[in-house]
Every structure is written in C-alpha cells, then in structure tokens.
Amino acid sequence: MKKHLLTLVFVFACIMTQAQQALWDGSPIVSPEIHPDNTVTFRLFAPKAVKVQVTGDFLPPQKVRTPRGDADAPGTADMIEENGVWEYTTPTPLAPELYSYTLIVDGLKINDPSNVHRIRDVRSVSDVFLIPGGRADLYKINDVPHGTLSKVWYHSSSLGMDRRLTVYTPAGYESGNKRYPVFYLLHGMGGDENAWTELGRASQILDNLIAEGKAEPMIVVMTNGNADLQAAPGESSLGFAPPTTQLPKTMEGSFELHFPEVVKFIDRNYRTVKAKSARAIAGLSMGGFHSLHISKQYPDMFDYIGLFSAAIMPKSGAESTVYADMEAKLRKQFDSKPALYWIAIGDKDFLYEANSKYRKLLDDNHWPYTYYETSDGHIWKNWRIYLTEFVPMLFRKK
C-alpha cells in the first residue's frame, strides 16, 4: 500500500463528512466574545430578524409582575444589526462570575447558535460563559490535580427502585488506599443529581480548594432528591421525556427517610471514614430543607450541616414522621453539639424571613450556629459562594 495514496483525499473527506453528519454547524460568528477588559460582545447572524435581544444574569434585573407581587427577572438588552449580524457589547466590564444568558429573536427565546456551552437548569437550557478572576477562578478548570466524577446507581428498598448518584472522589482516591470523609450535597426543587456539578461547579470548586490546601480531600455525594425519580431528565428509564415539575414525592418525607440507604451504600462501596465526625450534609433551597430535616432525624449521622437558602417547612399536609416533634429533635441534635451548623442566605431571598424565624428559634434555645449573609436572592451565584465558604470548614474539628 502506498502511504500517501489517500491522505489528502482523506483529510478533506473528513471535513466534508463532519458536514454530512453534523451539518447543523454554527456560523463563523464568535459569540460570546470576552474582551481583554472583561467587556463581552454577543453576536447573532439573523438577517431576516426584526428585533433581537440578549437576556441574562449579567444584565441589571428587571421587575416582572407575578401573582405574589413584583419579582426580579434577568434583564434584557437590545442588539443592533449591521450586515445581518446583530451585536451587543456590555457598556462596562463584567465582574468575575459564571454567567447564563439566552437570545430573543422576534419574541422567540433561543440558545446562542455560536455557543455550544450550555447548562440545563430544571426545565430550561441557557448558554454560559465565565469571566475569570477572584472567586470565579474557583469555578474554572485549572491545571491542578482533578478528582473523578462518577454517575453511580444504587438500589433503594424503601423507594423501590434503582436510583442515580453523582460521586466526586478527590485526586488520588483511585491510586491510593486512604479513607476519606464524605460530604452529602443536595440540590433544590426541580433539580437533580447533576445540578451541583453543572451550574454549581462542585468538581471545580473541590479540585481547586483541595489543590490550594484550603479544604480537606473528601468524597462528595450528590443525590437526586425527587423521591419518585430514578435520575435526571433523559438519564432514567423515562427516556427523553420533558422534565416535569409535578413531583409528587417531594418534601413529604420519603427522600429524608430513605437517606440512611444512601449513606450505607456509600460506606459499603467507597473508602470512607464511617463516623459522624467525617460526615457533612448541605443543600440549597429544598436541599437545605432536606439537610435540616435529615440531620435532625438522624442526629448521630452528620457533624457538619449547611443550609444554603434553605426552605424550612414541609409541604402542606405532609404528615411524615420526619416533620413531627421538630423542636425535640433539634434539641437532641444540638445536645450532641454538631461541629458546624451553618446557615447562609441572600438578603433578597424570598426565604429570608423563613430563615430569620428559624434562626430565632435556634437563638431562643441557645443552639449555636454560624450565619453567613450575602446580597442578592435565590440564585446560583449565591450557592456557588456558599459552597466555596462551607467546604473549607469541613472535617477540621480536632
């Protein structure tokens, strides 16, 4: 065979074939373009469009009317057309952060065809970009040792199904024989076992904090908190069904009561330190609610508890034993002196008042906790901040 016989043809043909299988290729338009000064330009080639806007959390929020009154929604900005290319450049540099956005073309909300980097959050998919610097450098994949991220299935007898977990094992886990503490990290309503590693950037935050010596190497276990679901949308036997927010077994006790099955599975299948002092649990919104109720239901299980923008009270009519005798259970939990009971919330969070009331209950009973307040509301920006603050405090009690 002649070595060069097919070479040029082959290389060319490869390019054409990509076109064949993947003809839906984007245009050569660059969007978003992050400039050296951290201003950002968005572009869309749409010569027939009449009006194009960009909407995202990098823009000042706008008020929208809701049945509960006004609420904040991501702002919008008009893009300007020239030669069929619509463009918008932020007037000022953006602060370091992971941002989400979409485009609106004549009223139709679409993902940016030039940006393949998208993250689904509950039922919506948005485009993302990252402005580096400061805390946002913890959200980047840096050249540091990387942990392993695994999608693992376990059987739940109490829920009657196989279910999926996301498990982070720190760099060195596979090649070593050391035992590690475990941090259980829970998502919010409508989320799933992927949420914390997508918009939550948990792998990157753990990799980076551990590499900097600011956090103990630990296993992180991210469950699916919807007790009637096996796994995230598209990743269970429901197939490519539309995600649903009608989640019947949510915040009614099933998930909380099944949680010891998760801990048992992890302790059996991973090299864990099987002790309360080596277990943490935290979550955002509904996951904070789960963390509150699981940790008081099983007071000997977790020494470190984090409530991130937590819901406090169960669904109306939830009669589960988990929610019974709340104060008595909290008393028992605090009598055993948890190493850390950490409550964080944004000052514009719709759960701010509920958290204030809960803190008053803890104060009135002299149950110690640490409180961390940020600006803004019930948003991923805050949950990433809380994760970066919480993780360095874990498993350091001597």
Place this chain on the structure above:
Amino acid sequence: MKKHLLTLVFVFACIMTQAQQALWDGSPIVSPEIHPDNTVTFRLFAPKAVKVQVTGDFLPPQKVRTPRGDADAPGTADMIEENGVWEYTTPTPLAPELYSYTLIVDGLKINDPSNVHRIRDVRSVSDVFLIPGGRADLYKINDVPHGTLSKVWYHSSSLGMDRRLTVYTPAGYESGNKRYPVFYLLHGMGGDENAWTELGRASQILDNLIAEGKAEPMIVVMTNGNADLQAAPGESSLGFAPPTTQLPKTMEGSFELHFPEVVKFIDRNYRTVKAKSARAIAGLSMGGFHSLHISKQYPDMFDYIGLFSAAIMPKSGAESTVYADMEAKLRKQFDSKPALYWIAIGDKDFLYEANSKYRKLLDDNHWPYTYYETSDGHIWKNWRIYLTEFVPMLFRKK
C-alpha cells in the same frame, strides 16, 4: 413554630423562584410529540416567523454541493403555522432509532426550545428523540442493573499533560472484587471522550447487552484521541472556548504512541485482567484508524480489534514511526492470531473504497478478519449498530 405557617406560601414561592432563576423557561408547547403509531409531531411557537422548517436525520437526505461533488445532508421539511404555532408531522411512522434534528426559523438554525434533550457532536448541538423498538431498545435506559460512568484524569508523560478519560465499569464492579476485561473505545475526528456515551449510547448498550447475557461484563475506556487536548470542549483548562477542528496533533502518531500509558493507568487503577486475551480496541473513523495502528504497533496488547468506518492512512506528511513498515507490523500482528479482527462499514461511506483496499491487502496476505457491511454512510446510526454487533463477540475465546 407552627408547622403549616409557611407551607402554601413556600410551595408557591418555589414555583415563582424557579421562574426567577430560570425565567428562560420554554412554552407549554410539546415538541417533539411521539404518537402511539411512531409518527412524530414537531412544534414551535413563533408567531412572527415567516418560514419555519425542521431538519434532521429522520427525513430523506438531500444532496448538497461540495468541492468534492454531491454529498448527503439531512433533509428539511416545511412546518405549517396556525395561531402562531408551527407544526410538522411525519407522514409515516419512523423506524426505531435515536434521531437528531434542529429547527430553521427564517434561515436561522436553532435548537427546539421545547426539547431540553440535546447532544453536542463536534461543533454542533442537536435535539434528540428516540423511537423505541428493535435494536433501538438497546439505546434506551431500561430497568436493568446499571454500570457506573466516570470521568477520570490520568497523567501522560509523553503528551506532557493531565488528560481525561470516560470509564464505564459494569454493574457490580464497586461492590465486588472480580477482575474484568477491558474494551478501549475510540471516537472520530473532532470528537472527544464524551462522544461514545452521548450519541454513541455506549453505557446503555453495555448495560442492556450485559443484562441480557449477550455480552461479558467488561470495563469500557473511552479516551480523548486529540493529542493536544486535555478533555472535551468546556471540560478542560481551555474553559468555555469554542470547539476547534484545527487539531494539530491528530493522526500524526502522538496519540498512538502514548496509548500504552492509558493501558498502564487502567491496569494500575482498576481491577482488570492484565492480559492480551482480555483487551479489545475499536473506534469509529479516526478511532478506527487509531485502533488499526495502535493494535499493530503493540501486537501483544489487544486480542480483539474493531475498525468501524475506519480511516486507514495517516495525515499527509505524518512521519511517525507508528506508520512505518505497515505490512511487516501487520504480519507480526496476524502471526499472533488475534481472536477477532472486525471491519465494518456502510455502503455509502466515503471511506468505503479505502476499506476495500485495506481488505484486499489482508486478503492477499491471508490475514483473517470478519467483515460486516451496512447500508448508509459515515453516521452515528451505523456506529451504534457496530457497537451492538461487536461487543457480544468480545472476550469469549476459550
């Protein structure tokens, strides 16, 4: 605290807050809708649009002009508007398959806002849906024991970087102490370590074939074959950069020569059977090329070799030792009698002639191989078929 104090407010507020963080929610439009008879309806709410089409691999392909002559591209179909909702229903039921599509609104190619299930292939993101039945049932997540899918980093001394692998371990791996054979499964040009588990459905195919007793439980290792990249777009230290097809260290020997580092890493960190008889290598297109050249370069490493729509010859000017003495190396490989040398290609594949020539070389030398020909071209449909055919033959030589 009063148990029901906040409940109704909370549930309502949760829904509103989803709106707050994820306002880019889709409309209540259902698209795609798979009817009981396997016809499919696509819908888009776009009252201001003038022309809306759907394009995808479920439609008859259309010819497009290219510098090489005519080529097949996915067909398009016009959608019809009523009350602002554009709609298209396939005139006949679709055959069981995993399909990809996008929408075209006044010339602008967009993802279906009503479908969150999307898969990136090289530089493009398409919406997907699955028609069950027949072989396509192997592509579904069924209620069978599921293996674990992990994203794992290894260090390559020869490439001078940490790099990422996707590793499938079969159900029971974590809880047992058995050793397993290893199947190395490689992607095509422009692809990455995610490709085989996305459009390739490798996890589902392995789970289902193993559960049916049609395949041996095995570890599957999916590498990144682009020797200058650490990992897939958005998952390396390049951050959320646009994917590039300008891949300098591709098909020039670096990846092939580094491959023993991968095998060593896997053998060190997983419970593998460390023997040629327990190792397979296969890949699609460029991955078939890699499988061909790696298996002959290291003739004592792999007993099972699969070339799926394989490229055969290296890049023009590639001077790597890997490509030298091709026939002598193949002679050595076939002298040691591989358990399976399997070549598969579609009858419309642009690499069909190159594969015919390669088979003639094997025939002329009386080097035995198994040949499997399908219809169609250089497309994922074929690669999924090849995987389902190849895997049951592995590790069964007695």
